[in-house]
Structure formats: C-alpha cells, structure tokens
Amino acid sequence: MDAEAQRAVVAAARVGHLATVTPDGRPHVVPCCFALEEGRIWTAVDHKPKRSLRLQRLANVRANPRASLLVDHYEEDWTRLWWVRVDGTAEVLEGGSERDWALAALAAKYAQYRDAPPEGPVIALAAERWRAWTAREPSLGS
Amino acid sequence: MDAEAQRAVVAAARVGHLATVTPDGRPHVVPCCFALEEGRIWTAVDHKPKRSLRLQRLANVRANPRASLLVDHYEEDWTRLWWVRVDGTAEVLEGGSERDWALAALAAKYAQYRDAPPEGPVIALAAERWRAWTAREPSLGS
Numbered sequence: 001m002d003a004e005a006q007r008a009v010v011a012a013a014r015v016g017h018l019a020t021v022t023p024d025g026r027p028h029v030v031p032c033c034f035a036l037e038e039g040r041i042w043t044a045v046d047h048k049p050k051r052s053l054r055l056q057r058l059a060n061v062r063a064n065p066r067a068s069l070l071v072d073h074y075e076e077d078w079t080r081l082w083w084v085r086v087d088g089t090a091e092v093l094e095g096g097s098e099r100d101w102a103l104a105a106l107a108a109k110y111a112q113y114r115d116a117p118p119e120g121p122v123i124a125l126a127a128e129r130w131r132a133w134t135a136r137e138p139s140l141g142s
Numbered sequence: 143m144d145a146e147a148q149r150a151v152v153a154a155a156r157v158g159h160l161a162t163v164t165p166d167g168r169p170h171v172v173p174c175c176f177a178l179e180e181g182r183i184w185t186a187v188d189h190k191p192k193r194s195l196r197l198q199r200l201a202n203v204r205a206n207p208r209a210s211l212l213v214d215h216y217e218e219d220w221t222r223l224w225w226v227r228v229d230g231t232a233e234v235l236e237g238g239s240e241r242d243w244a245l246a247a248l249a250a251k252y253a254q255y256r257d258a259p260p261e262g263p264v265i266a267l268a269a270e271r272w273r274a275w276t277a278r279e280p281s282l283g284s
Contacts, residue, residue, distance in 0.1 A: 014216060014218070015214075015216040017159045017171055017212065017214075019161045019169035019170065019171035020169050021163050021167060021168070021169050025163060025167065025206065025208065026163070026208040026210070026229065027161035027162050027163050027169055027170070027171075027208060027209060027210050028161065028169070028210065029159055029161035029169075029171050029210055029212045029227065030212070030225070030227075031212070031214040031216060031223075031225055064167065066167065066168040066169060067169060068168075068169050068170065068171055070159065070171045070172070070173070072157075072159075072173040074156060074157040074173060076156070076254070078254050081173075083172070083173055085171065085172075087168065112218070112220050
C-alpha cells in the first residue's frame with residue numbers, strides 16, 4: 001500500500017483506534033471518530049456530561065504526547081486483511097482556531113456531528129510516521 | 143453491560159485491538175485475532191517468515207508487561223456504539239503447555255488457524271480490569 005493509498009483509506013475510515021500511554025506507563029486504547037487533513041488527525045470529546053470532560057485519553061496526552069491512530073480491516077478471508085497506523089505527537093485543544101477547524105472537518109465527515117456538535121476538547125495528532133500492513137504484501141516488524 | 147455480557151462479547155469477537163507500550167514509552171496498537179478462556183486472552187504470531195518473529199509487540203511486552211485488549215462495535219447509528227476493554231499483565235510464551243492450550247483454543251475459534259497453525263510465540267494477557275462503555279448507558283472516564 002503506497003503512501004497515497006494509506007492516506008486515502010485513513011481519511012475515509014469511519015472509525016479508528018487511538019492509543020496513548022497513561023501517566024503511570026500503561027497502554028490505553030479507545031475507538032474514535034476522527035478527521036484527517038494535511039497530516040493532522042482530529043478527534044473530539046463529544047459527550048455532554050460535565051464529568052466526561054475529565055477523560056483518561058486527555059490526561060494521557062497531556063502527560064505523554066505520543067499517540068497512535070490505527071485504521072484496519074477485518075474479514076474472514078485473511079488474505080484480505082490490512083491496517084494502517086499513524087504515529088505522532090498529540091496535543092489537547094481546549095479552544096481556538098484549530099479546534100474550530102477540526103470541528104468543521106468532523107462535521108463535514110460525520111452527519112452525526114452536524115446534529116450534535118462536540119462540546120469538549122479536541123485531540124490533534126500530528127502524523128509523523130505512517131506504517132501499513134497488508135496480508136498480501138507483508139511488511140514486518142509490528 | 144454487566145460482567146457476564148462483557149465476557150460474552152469479548153469471547154465472541156473475531157478481532158480485537160491489542161495496545162502495548164514500546165520500550166521508549168510510545169503507544170503501540172495492532173489488530174489481532176485472539177481467544178479468551180477463564181480470564182486469559184491469547185493471541186499468536188502467525189506469520190511464517192523468520193524475521194516476523196521479531197515483532198514490536200513482543201519486544202514491548204517483554205519490556206513492559208502492561209497490555210490492553212479492546213473489542214468494539216461501530217455503526218452509523220451512534221446510539222448503538224459500544225466497547226469493552228480488558229487491561230492486564232501480558233507475557234510471551236515461546237513454548238510449553240499454556241502455549242499449546244492457547245493454540246488449541248485459537249484453532250477451535252478460527253477455522254483459518256486449523257489450516258495453518260501459528261508458528262510463532264503466543265502473547266498471554268491475564269485480565270485484571272474490565273471496562274465497558276455503551277452509548278445508551280454512558281460510563282465515563284475513558
């Protein structure tokens with residue numbers, strides 16, 4: 001899968017898996033909706049209850065900005081499996097113009113967000129390394 | 143989702159997402175097939191080329207045994223989203239009776255493994271904490 005194809009499948013994916021590290025060094029992974037534009041991946045905290053804004057993923061990114069987003073495909077024909085992973089540096093956007101831009105990108109991608117815009121912070125992941133694997137062209141090491 | 147339902151959906155899931163931490167403190171996440179029995183989750187390295195046995199996930203578990211397996215459901219009706227995450231302590235099994243048991247459990251769950259048994263090590267994750275989230279009964283903090 002070449003770089004252009006990797007970007008295309010990630011941009012089109014409806015869900016990804018965001019991995020971060022907790023302040024005490026444990027792995028953390030959650031599914032998330034996201035938007036990708038020009039090497040930046042945005043995912044929003046969309047829950048409304050006030051206490052949900054204290055999310056583990058936000059605490060993790062604030063303590064250790066390394067983050068990964070994985071997009072993958074599963075089916076029972078294992079010759080058709082693939083994944084693409086983006087590793088990079090993340091930050092939490094509480095407000096400001098990039099958060100506004102991110103919310104617009106999320107609303108453009110997801111009709112669900114047009115009805116109920118996310119109210120919480122946005123995590124912005126700056127893509128630094130792209131890795132891809134397909135069952136038909138195995139590339140190793142992950 | 144109660145504890146019994148959490149175990150049932152994880153046991154039945156065809157694919158999960160395994161998160162670990164690299165020796166230099168970065169998050170790492172890969173999709174994986176797995177089997178769950180009595181609080182232990184097994185996932186195998188099934189690629190045959192010799193160099194694939196030097197996988198990042200194995201190096202991670204050897205350096206930091208904390209691992210998480212996430213099982214989740216996505217669909218466009220966001221009121222139907224859910225995930226279950228199992229956090230625990232992992233180890234790499236290069237051989238021995240637990241690895242044999244794990245390979246039997248994987249072959250029982252996946253016909254694909256009956257045709258081509260995994261040749262590499264098995265990662266065994268001892269489940270220590272189960273967390274679940276459903277869109278209809280939000281539980282917060284992740």
